[in-house]
């Protein structure tokens with residue numbers, strides 16, 4: 001049941017008093033709010049610097065050191081602005097909302113013209129001051145967002161800077177808010193008042209009762225958090241890789257369809273079986289997941305040996321482990337390959353978990369001998385037949401939050417346009433990377449049969465192929481297509497609840513947990529042993 005309890009803090013006497021002192025109290029509270037966090041020095045200097053801006057701009061030149069200091073102060077100010085330790089002014093209207101039908105604890109709500117305060121009485125410091133302009137900009141009512149497209153019907157710049165709060169009312173769904181000095185065209189018709197609903201989910205996120213991680217965003221980390229990730233070598237993938245029936249996969253709302261998506265997330269690799277030997281099967285499979293990422297090779301492409309091939313893949317030779325299209329930015333994420341014929345001798349497909357190796361090496365990249373893997377940019381280029389693409393990538397890429405990607409594609413490397421760089425320091429650690437991904441125990445080898453289709457994550461799993469005997473009779477013909485990361489992740493963000501978590505286990509996946517787990521494997525010992533060969537000072 002819904003219950004709405006007025007707090008006793010705002011007694012009748014206090015509110016009468018507050019009424020009388022309203023103007024004064026309000027001004028005090030507001031001043032305190034706006035000046036909080038800015039240093040005394042800044043406040044004292046302000047009028048002076050304003051004058052300077054107007055009349056003597058040349059005197060505003062400041063040293064780099066001062067600029068750094070100013071930036072630091074500004075950062076402090078803006079951090080404080082996100083968590084203003086504001087006292088709720090006495091005249092604020094307030095209530096405590098309790099919904100006994102939900103698991104959410106009581107929420108204290110108070111508001112003045114300038115701020116909407118929400119507070120979790122259960123946590124210390126759990127108070128946030130939400131600003132009317134930001135709230136107004138988030139309104140999702142049918143007048144603010146087109147009901148069919150979901151697109152905004154107004155521009156953020158239409159919001160008056162001095163927009164205020166008129167009233168806040170709790171409902172089961174959220175807080176109903178009306179504004180003072182709202183966008184003029186929204187208040188022209190007085191018979192239709194503009195009311196915004198701030199959902200409880202947003203209140204919970206503001207109060208950190210709910211984190212961003214509880215929402216599945218079309219971001220890889222957000223999706224993997226739900227599905228989990230399994231790093232693999234020859235043995236582990238052989239035990240766990242699945243071959244899912246094509247007809248089941250194609251069925252509407254089938255679990256088999258989501259199993260394919262989940263396995264791409266978890267292993268970066270999955271097969272379909274019983275695929276019709278039809279040139280259009282590749283399109284049907286790929287578009288069942290998302291729209292195709294067309295490239296200059298076409299909407300789909302054929303992998304078979306041909307004379308004067310424009311790509312080394314279209315020959316019959318050995319093709320070492322690599323990733324496709326690293327000269328594109330970003331390279332496509334998902335590759336789909338449907339086997340039409342594979343009756344030649346040889347031509348086995350090869351796969352290796354590049355991310356496993358990248359993550360195993362990641363902790364060692366701070367070492368002088370290993371750092372070129374994370375520093376040296378390898379050029380990738382395609383320049384034939386009127387096309388010219390170029391990009392450069394580090395073998396192991398990361399950012400402040402850790403490992404992000406491996407990039408390895410020796411056959412498609414470009415030239416150093418100006419060969420002044422010294423790549424000697426890079427070669428040895430790159431040899432270690434190469435030896436790890438190409439280790440016999442790392443590679444999953446599979447001679448694809450007609451009717452089979454492999455789907456793999458080109459940004460995680462490296463692929464290659466053994467040479468085949470094109471002259472000795474038989475044929476080898478694969479048809480392929482790509483999906484871009486954003487299109488795949490948009491789909492993967494919709495893996496039904498429960499299904500995504502089914503294989504993962506209790507704990508949500510997190511990169512730090514993955515790194516920790518990898519450290520405890522025999523793979524880690526092998527990596528240490530190999531690094532010691534070029535870096536004997538490394539301790540276990």
Ligand SMILES: [Zn+2]
Pocket residue numbers: 139140141142143144145194195196
């Ligand atoms: Zn609205």
